Amino acid sequence: MAEQEEVLRAEGLRKSYNVGQPNEVEVLHGIDMRLDRADFAALVGPSGSGKSTLLNLIGLLDSPSGGELYLRGQPTREMDDEARTALRGRHIGFVFQFHHLIGAFSALENVLMPWMVANGRPTPEITDVARGLLADVGLEKLSDRRPDQLSGGQQQRVAIARALVTRPSLLLADEPTGNLDTKTAAEIFELLRRFNEQFGCAVLVVTHDPRLSETCDRTITLVDGEIVSDESHPRSRQSR
Ligand SMILES: Nc1ncnc2c1ncn2[C@@H]1O[C@H](COP(=O)(O)OP(=O)(O)O)[C@@H](O)[C@H]1O
Ligand SMILES: [Mg+2]
Structure with missing residues (x-):
């Protein structure tokens, strides 16, 4: 079943900073987690606690x-930088x-950036894709x-369109x-949800706001570098 398709799996993932120095510190202590294609998960x-480090x-x-x-x-730990960057x-x-x-x-050029980094000069086809994404986030008239x-909310919409231009899994x-007002923040979450459903793109989003994490299907809680709970609550999907 496509919905169950594994996108990402971490096994015993650890991260230390300042390795070999007196201030060496381990901030992730063995993370096991799996994300599937249909997942729309909050990391709180x-x-x-190590959320950005994990991301x-x-x-x-x-x-x-x-x-x-x-x-x-595909295991990634042994990959060289070039292979990791490509992946x-x-x-x-x-x-x-x-x-x-x-x-x-411009907004349009920003959206095209990740594609250009990988592929060079934009083709008419990818430019259409980028314009379509800007339309999807409600900015078709502001692409120039x-x-x-x-505004801050519009900038973040451009950033979302940019993140999606390569159709990531x-x-x-x-x-x-984090720096948006409540209403704009809720709209951004609705957009993430829409792309999760439309593109079958797994989403993992860090948030401090319980009202936003409640709109996700799953909440993974990290405390002191360990996952202390991982709860599914797909009811939010039905109650919308
Ligand atoms: N580059 C770094 N060098 C040393 N310590 C770091 C570095 N980045 C983060 N840390 C430390 O790792 C811990 C987790 O940080 P972080 O992942 O940013 O947490 P969160 O995103 O949950 O706030 C913190 O104690 C932080 O001070
Ligand atoms: Mg952080």
């Missing part, structure tokens, strides 16, 4: 100190708290604007609504 936990490992932006991470069944570019989309859009580029001509979002 106190500040400093960076899962997103192949950083390497674990121990354990293994499988992306679509990340193909399968993972990222949204951060601060959008990291490029100021000199630069980030500083957009996994979308990772680290406090994407």
Whole structure:
């Protein structure tokens, strides 16, 4: 069944910082988790519990100190940087708290960036895909604007469209609504949900807001570098 298709699996994932130095510290102590294609999951936990560290490992932006991470069944720990970068570019989309859009580029050019990094000059086909994504996030009329001509919520919508332009199988979002008002934050979560259903793209989103994590189908709680609970609550899907 497609819904059960495994996108990501972590086995005994560990992460230490400052390895070999007096201030060496292990911040993830053996994470086991699995994300399937249909998952729309929240990652919650106190500040400093290791959420961003875990997201960076899962997103192949950083390497674990121990354990293994499988992306679509492929072990990634032994890969060299080039292979990891290629795998990340193909399968993972990222949204951060601060959008990291490029100021000199239009919304459309920003959305095209991840594709251009992997493939070079944009084709008419991918430009259509990017315009379609901007329309999906409600910004079709603003595609020529630069980030500083957009509101915070609009910038984050561009960042979501950008994360999806390569049609990733996994979308990772680290406090994407951290600096947005409540209503805009809820709209961003609705968008993530819509793409999860529309593209069959697994979503893992870090949030501090229980009202937002409740809209997800699953809540994974991290405390002091360990998963202390992993609860499914798919009722939110039916009650919408
Ligand atoms: N680059 C780093 N070097 C050293 N310690 C770090 C680094 N990044 C994060 N940490 C520490 O790791 C722990 C987890 O941090 P983080 O993953 O950012 O947590 P969260 O996102 O849940 O707030 C914290 O104690 C933090 O201080
Ligand atoms: Mg964090």
